[in-house]
Amino acid sequence: MTDTSKFPDPVYRDTVLAPLFEGVKAHYAAGMDRINQAHLVMLVETGILSDKDGQKIAEALSHIQTNTNLAALSYTGEHEDYFFWVEAQLKSRLGDLGGALHTARSRNDMDHTLFKMTLRQKASDLMVQVLDLTRALTDKAQAERDTLIVAYTHGQPAQPSTFGHYLSAAIEVLLNDATRLEAAMDGLDHCPMGAAAITTSGFPIDRTRVADLLGFAGPKLNAYGCIASVDYVTGLYSGMKLIFLHLGRVIQDMAFWSAFEVGQLYVPNAMVQVSSIMPQKRNPVPIEHLRHLSSVTVGRCDMVVNTMHNTPFTDMNDSEGEVQQAGYAAFDSGARVLSLMTALLPACSINPDRVKITTDAACITITELADTLVRQEGLSFRAAHDVASRTSRAVIETGLALGQGYAAFAGAFQAETGRQTNLSAAEFSDATAPETFVARRDRPGGPAPTALDAALKQYRRDTDAIQTQYRTRISRIQAADTARDAAFKSLLET
Incomplete structure (x- = not known):
């Protein structure tokens, strides 16, 4: 049977290729420019391409980057994807030499490098917010060091503590989550470039040089794993999920504590909505938004991880553009949670009258x-x-x-x-007396002022240590951007 059909089928074009093309425009085009520059610099430095050819390709790349209006660019089906569109632009300017840029690389190693670079930035932005929330809660815990609360177990009044002591427990978990996020970011820190399709290349490429120019700590060692090992995805979203799963538990306490029957937590008027029919009600609706946004973020993280379940250990679309882009929604909803939580919780206060009533009624001392x-x-x-x-x-x-x-x-x-x-x-x-109860619990980890002060100092040190790691990574990426720009410009001046 003779097959007279032509690629791409219109339905495939509209349901898969066109949306992916738009996704590349939104998320990966700038990263592809950086990869093209770094790879070209390496090809010239290793002698795989001559200085003269490198200059011509660099000039063409600069012209394409400067004169392309991404917003106006639409998918026509003439080229399979954005990568081939760029290559076609190079060939239109340089002829056969336009195809030389793709020496010793594949869309496989380029894709996973793009994905890592994008996730690296999103995870970095998330880390900033996590550390901001940690500091806001630490400041609030210090301010509320002596503020008595009723601590609950199994939904029942249990013992007196302080709001600062409660918040310090949440801070510890948040710091553990930040540490897990930092470890997951380490998984993003090794470059797939040079793996090519899956086995590296017969050309004398310098993988370390490309990794350096793109701000990675180094190349990812195993070329097969560069393409097949998507643990950088599953590890990141698993660590990210825990942040919002754990915050959701604190948010649930906020809902419980602010309920009329408990009344321990006072939510300020700026964060309260009124009923359209019951004017006496104070609805702390932001708490509900925090709860469902946290759950949505957890679900989005699970979606990405579960998509990898039972997939083959090889190159596959299940871990690539469509799924990568779907996962970015988790960062969007997560950012909203962290921003709102950082504003809301420090603005709340404890109602001492309700604390005393419950303390007296429930014999919690x-x-x-x-x-x-x-x-x-x-x-x-x-x-x-x-x-x-x-x-x-x-x-x-x-x-x-x-x-x-x-x-x-x-x-x-x-x-x-x-x-x-x-x-x-x-x-x-x-x-x-509840004051005596708290004061006598001065062992490490207790709510007494001396114990809590020591804990809060440690939390500040831990926060600073994580930030130092984060800043070291950011500084390396910024330095790489500067070095790559300089190396690419040197090609133009050859």
Whole structure:
């Protein structure tokens, strides 16, 4: 049978090739210019191309870059993709020499280099926001170091702590997430150029030189892996996912704490919407947007990772332009979460009246009473726990605050131990005060001021250390841009 059809089929053109062409215009055209420059510099420096031919190609590339209106460029099907469109432009100016730029490379190594360069920038922008949020939360934790809150476990009032102590726990997780993101960015830091299709080249190319000119730490070693190993994608989106999964848990607490029945967290008026029919309502709607945007970001990250599931360990479109571009939406929604979170949470405050009401009603300082009985009455903790348990039941039944329940405590102590307590009413009141509870928990990691101050200093040091790593990478990329521009201009002046 004779096949008279011509490429591209109109449906394939409109559903695949044209959208990919638009995606390259939006995300990769500038990166392709940088790759063309770096590769050309290397070809000339290694003698694969002569200085004269290198100059001609450099002039043509500069002319194409300067005179191409990307926005006006549309896909016609005349050329398979943007790469072939550029090559056709070179050939129209240089004849057969226009094809020499593609010596010792493939769209395979170019694509994965483009993808890494794009993700490198997006991940860097994300890291800036993560560190900004970390610093904002650290400042807020310092300011709220002594602000009492009710800490909840299993949805029930548990123990007193401080808002600063709670936030410091969130900061630790965020720093761990930033560390994971930094490690994932290391996976973006090795250049695929020189892998060509999958096995490198028979030409004496200098892979390290190209990697340097593009701002990478070095070439990715295994050429097959340059094309087949998409762990730079799965690793990045997996690390990124955890940021928003973990922030979502804090956001859920914000929703719970700001509920009318709890009322522990006050959201300022600037972040509150009113009902269209119920004028008494204060709806902290930004919290809901934070929650669903975090979940959307997690889902988008999962989408990218899951697309790689059960794919062959080889060159494949499943990891390339279409999927890469779809994943960028995760950075968009994630950036909105980080920006809003950085503005909202530091603007919120704790309602001390509601904290006191819940503290009194739920006997949340009772653990310190048990601890005090161990220290001052010589009881075992289990015996002290039994006294405290009996005391809390009694005061809750009578509707008293724990600090007002000395008589109930004395009776419970007598019933459990067979003797009178040596603890005075004043000592009992002190032992059951939330301020005492917090102050006595001064071990590393506790909410007491000395412990929390030490922790916050460490968090600042950790944040600075991650930023130093980030800035080192950015400085290297900027230096590479300068070096590549200079090397490319030198070709023009040959």
